[in-house]
Amino acid sequence: MTNFNDTIRILIPLKVCKKNGRAKILPPADHGPSADQAQDPHILRAIGRAWGWRRRMEAGEFATIQELAEAVGLAERHVSRQLRLAYLAPEVLKRLTCGREASSVSLYDLCFLAGETWQEQAERAFR
Template identity: 85%
Template sequence: MVAYVTVRFSGSSSIRVLIPLTVRKKNGRPKILPPTDYRPSEDQAQDPHILRAIGRAWGWRRRIDAGEFATIQELAEAVGLAERHVSRQLRLAYLAPEVLKRLTCGREASAVSLYDLCFLAGEGWGEQKRRAFD
């Protein structure tokens, strides 16, 4: 998709700017993606959906480790979510420390969606890092 922006100046002069856009759904919402050669600035914020999901997963993991819940099914019933959803998102608590650090503190955007990030926990730590950021 391409967007054109026309800027008109006083008089009859104007400039037309071509902006290449890629629109893709991310976390169920349309998102405009930057060009592949775009380098984000240092002040880029983390994805709030990913941060919230990681925090929730760690909270659930602590509650299971503390013995508050014996199974994922009990946890899912207590928090009012589907067992499948809880099971999938709980995997985020088992991501490699380097991946977690870069997602939460490093201000780096993940190259994969939150859904795909949930399945990286089953991979080796080196593979997680490569797939999440390359």
């Protein structure tokens, strides 16, 4: 058995928060992100899905969001909200997908940024 004096304690200041409904461990504030940090896969998947839906609607495959929602088996409200991701500013999309830069807002909030000006989108998404 070890004595109390033989025990080594290591304290790592981490913060646990929820992002997109999942627990996420955040590093200390003074810790910079690594060069290989990847973007949230939920955001990437949602952006890809939104662009696919947008192309299908522009091609005339679906006339309304309701038809699209029925075809993909999701609620019309969900499809409508997620479809907005296809209309984000090019700079925001580039930073999210290619720049490996983490967004400061959740996927849900990101869906509502499409209504803002392109400059406001970048400011709010990457505060």
